[in-house]
Amino acid sequence: MNKKSLVIGAGGQVGSELVDELRRLYGGSQVVASDIKPSTNKELAESGPFEVLDVLDRDSLLRIVKKHHVGTVYNLAALLSATAEKNPEFGWKLNMEGHFNVLDLAREGHISRIFWPSSIAVFGPGTPKVGTPQDCVMDPSTVYGISKLAGERWSAYYHQRWGVDVRSVRYPGLISYKTLPGGGTTDYAVDIFYKAISQRKYTCFLKADTNLPMLYMPDAIKATIDITEAPSQDIKIRSSYNLAGFSFTPNELAQLIAKRVSGFEISYDIDFRQQIAESWPGSIDDSEARKHWGWNNSYSINDMVDDMLTNLSKQ
Numbered sequence: 001m002n003k004k005s006l007v008i009g010a011g012g013q014v015g016s017e018l019v020d021e022l023r024r025l026y027g028g029s030q031v032v033a034s035d036i037k038p039s040t041n042k043e044l045a046e047s048g049p050f051e052v053l054d055v056l057d058r059d060s061l062l063r064i065v066k067k068h069h070v071g072t073v074y075n076l077a078a079l080l081s082a083t084a085e086k087n088p089e090f091g092w093k094l095n096m097e098g099h100f101n102v103l104d105l106a107r108e109g110h111i112s113r114i115f116w117p118s119s120i121a122v123f124g125p126g127t128p129k130v131g132t133p134q135d136c137v138m139d140p141s142t143v144y145g146i147s148k149l150a151g152e153r154w155s156a157y158y159h160q161r162w163g164v165d166v167r168s169v170r171y172p173g174l175i176s177y178k179t180l181p182g183g184g185t186t187d188y189a190v191d192i193f194y195k196a197i198s199q200r201k202y203t204c205f206l207k208a209d210t211n212l213p214m215l216y217m218p219d220a221i222k223a224t225i226d227i228t229e230a231p232s233q234d235i236k237i238r239s240s241y242n243l244a245g246f247s248f249t250p251n252e253l254a255q256l257i258a259k260r261v262s263g264f265e266i267s268y269d270i271d272f273r274q275q276i277a278e279s280w281p282g283s284i285d286d287s288e289a290r291k292h293w294g295w296n297n298s299y300s301i302n303d304m305v306d307d308m309l310t311n312l313s314k315q
């Protein structure tokens with residue numbers, strides 16, 4: 001891929017780290033970062049081109065793609081599960097129209113490749129909870145999940161009908177220390193580390209035994225770049241691939257932290273996100289991603305806990 005990449009949503013939890021890694025691999029000038037707001041992250045704004053861009057603004061999107069000779073778009077702009085429940089109309093609009101705007105750029109020949117993330121939120125109460133297969137009952141009960149499932153079907157449709165080269169993984173909960181997540185149901189698994197270090201206690205909004213699939217950010221970034229750069233014939237699923245690292249409950253994570261942070265205690269104050277979490281799988285079968293394009297995660301849950309605590313303690 002000799003053309004530049006554009007990362008939409010570069011100020012977010014995934015975007016900020018994806019831009020860092022792509023710039024490390026290909027050089028700052030090769031990766032255009034964009035976000036709805038001017039960047040407050042100095043490194044992001046200064047290590048390569050940065051554009052303020054609303055993915056809903058088709059004309060500006062096309063202008064930026066042409067201006068920078070963009071070949072690949074990573075479209076990470078979305079409202080996550082909890083935020084979209086508070087503003088369903090806008091959640092649907094941003095998640096769907098943003099996706100269409102990028103799909104249409106490819107259909108019209110302005111760009112050659114798209115990465116667009118889906119989520120475990122495409123699954124619902126009727127989905128098998130353990131080792132959730134790639135194809136099964138999908139009855140999402142959140143606006144976010146509905147938009148991601150619809151987006152997956154549109155991706156497959158654009159590929160089948162117009163040959164659009166779109167690639168996707170269903171991210172589980174993502175854990176990272178560089179940029180905070182915003183508005184997800186799995187965010188507790190990040191917050192807990194900040195509070196463990198600053199206060200040695202954490203009040204969790206999910207029940208102690210809520211098991212959810214999670215992935216550490218370096219692995220998520222690797223999956224994102226690997227699937228986007230894989231030979232086209234290896235990508236046999238054009239809706240979105242299941243992807244997993246490990247699964248745990250708040251109680252299990254708290255115990256692992258307590259082993260390393262003496263005196264750490266967790267308490268519980270459950271809110272509406274519990275119902276969302278209960279509709280999602282506990283663990284994911286990602287064997288097709290492993291078979292088709294060589295997905296392989298490196299971090300175990302213990303590696304992740306060690307790395308999070310080490311890095312956040314430094315901050």
Ligand code: SER
Pocket residue numbers: 080081082118119120121144171172173174183184185186187
């Ligand atoms: N982390 C997301 C959320 O909780 C799931 O993809 O909304």
